[in-house]
Amino acid sequence: MYAVDSPATPRQHRPSGGHQRLPQRGAVKPKRRKNDSARTPLLLAAPALLILAALLGYPMFRMMQLSFQDMRLRQLLTGVTPPWVGLDNYTNVLTDPFFWDVVRRTATFTVVSVVLSVVFGLAVALLMRRVARPVRLAMVVAMMFVWAVPQLVQAQIFKWMVDTDFGVFNYLLAQIGLDYQGHSWFADPTQGWIVITTLVIWAGIPFLAITLNAGLTQVPKELLEAAVVDGASPWQALRRITLPILKPLITIVTTLSVIWNFGLFTQVWVLRDSKVEPEYQTLGTYSFIQAFGQSKYSLGSAIAVITVLLMLGVTVFYIRQMFKIGEVD
């Protein structure tokens, strides 16, 4: 992220020795460089592109193909080519009201979880700028630990903490005199979703806070000091100076969070003990259960393709932002 956000900061506009020397050196033999520069990037990118084509392109192609066929367990086990069914899978999915419930739920979760994680992430990042160095270091270390815990383990930890019978959460709430003994956190889907969202936000904060903190180091102190001298309140300084400078970075981390959280799967899967009730289904679990739980591989593929299409808008926006920032350079 450093490489991405640094060009956007005002400091980069000052002339720097390193930047100027390069074009001069190139000017000595302009012709050869031109030929090279056309081919070299392509050559350098070729291995990566080939790997992407093999690991991403082919499975994507098979997924598209599958979504137009009717592949079941029999075809999987016997190797018989599945029958072609055209748009049947898509019609089935798109006319199923339950699918739209799932889409709505996934979208709502994404909006809520992303807004909250970005706000908390930014708050932690701002706090990191204010505290003493050792405290900041402790914060980074603590967050690195959270970041280092695999999703599956994070979810298991939460599952135990909110367990009805053995959970430390109910125990503590009961200790302070609340009637939470044997309280079920998943009987009511609203509470269940609060637990899942909390887990996702908790796990998302380290990346956001550390990235945004790095961005904050690029906000010129002089600007903020000048603002304070001119009588700006801290809130005004944040809104008028810090946030505008951070905006490209915030846009990128928000878009990334949207893409990640929209694909929510592991947390729900673990917290619901791999038996995901209808109210806890997201596009990720729904497509997985259709494909692998019920062996309707084609229907699952169709749902996955629709999910890709739904996410396409966000992805395009993300890529455009990346390019936009690149152009400033």
Added chain:
Amino acid sequence: MKRRIAIAAALAATLLGAAACGDSGGTTAPSTEGKVDGAGKTIKVWLMVDAESGWKKVVDDANARFKAETGADVKVEYQQWANHLTKLDATLAGAEVPDVVELGNTEFAKYVDAGAFAELKKDEFENSSTWLTGLSGACELDGKTFCVPYYAGARVLIYRTDLFEKSKVEVPKTLAELKTAADKLESDNKDSKFGAFYIPTNWFMAFSFGQRSGGKIAVKEGDKWVGQMSQPAFQQGLQDWVDLHKAYSKADPAKDENDQAAIFAQGQAAMFYGNGWEKGSAEEIRKDPNDPESELVPTKVKGKLALAPMPEVPSFLGGSNLGVTQKSANQALAAKWVKAFTDTKSMEGLIAANALPNSTALLDKAAAVEGMEATAQAAKNSWFPPNSAKWADVEKQTVPQTMLRDILTGKKTVQEATAWGDEQINTILNAS
């Protein structure tokens, strides 16, 4: 997005595997008669983890007898119940398949229907004329047999003898007596955590009550399944179960019966409903749960538990079957192993390990074993869910669980929930 791609990649990989080895596997039923020379060969067997923790000796003995007869070796790999089907799907799509696979009886029909298992000659297996129909039903398709019943479990009442004695209550013989006993236990144990009967959202139990009042889950009319849960006969029993839950259980409605033995071991209930072997799981736990060889540690309820048939309520017959995979390169050997592992000698070993044998003819033998009376008796009065290749999908979509949870949390009435359940079952069972 990363995960979606991973799925696609995994799927693509399994597809490639399927394409590469689509035509292997014989079409005629392998015979267990006659001599098969298996010297130098090894068959691979997938058993569920219960065999390892419960009756490993029976497995070892069958392996030894099999080796003596054929000269072939056996490699047993123990599987975990959670997501074992996903693993099986991916493996069966490839070329390196296990020769023998154990599956739960409600899981088998789907795989038989998909052609995953080879036909077997029923008559060649011991006790095949008296196999428990709750197990063998899933093995039959178009008059052919594709698997062999392995063992069964019938659910019973597991109760605290010390608490029963303290409250001076007898082991209930009727449902009414059970309620009286539970009332007495509740009034004698005032702890706010205490519930006389620990009842998680266990659909096997709830649906057993539906059977008691004469209800059915679904019936086949012509070639269509029709859900019957919203019929008064089923609702009546379900209501009885809900009343029992409301009055005596402190269980979380969002939890199933998976960890009921561990919760019961905390000592906050006097009864629970489970498989016979769950008495052992409640009384002792492994010091290191990840190591099946580690020492057993007694829990709070050690030596205080006993089994009794659940009064008046027919038992859901759970259990497992064994099949020889269609793609196995050693089908004849594999069938011979299954024969050895399911013969009377092996079944007697299972009975000694507190599991129910695969045949009604052996149930009386089981009933004579100390501690097995209740389960053997329960198995004689048992029921089984609709024998459809799609029933596994009903369970996968958590229809029974969701239905019961919605009743227990008050989100739906019994009428509303069963109507919803019927609608779901009709859609799933009749899907193309």
